Amino acid sequence: MFRAGATVPSNPDIVVKQGTIEVWYLINATLETHAFHIHQMKYVQERDYSGQPVTVDTTFMPVGKLLPNSHDPNYPLIQPSITKVILDFRHVPKGTFVFHCHMLAHEDLGMMGIIRVE
């Protein structure tokens, strides 16, 4: 929500402390690939396709895996993919910025959040 006259939202989705290092797990419980992207910083993705840690600003989140549902075969279950990232807020300026899916159709449909560094 925006306050009257405000230029940034007053209610961020995530608040972090400047100077901290955070581990986030990006969970994709859908059957579509997503591309996590955050502004103002790069971060470490636990491993790339070669199995090595890599510094990035966008992470592709693999699709979830379909599993049979023994209770109702018409509704299969989804085992989510989990991607570990390490975000270093020691040198990120205080302020408010966005993270979002870098697939623009997803972003336009609402896959966007606000983060505030305090």
Ligand SMILES: [Cu+2]
């Ligand atoms: Cu997406």
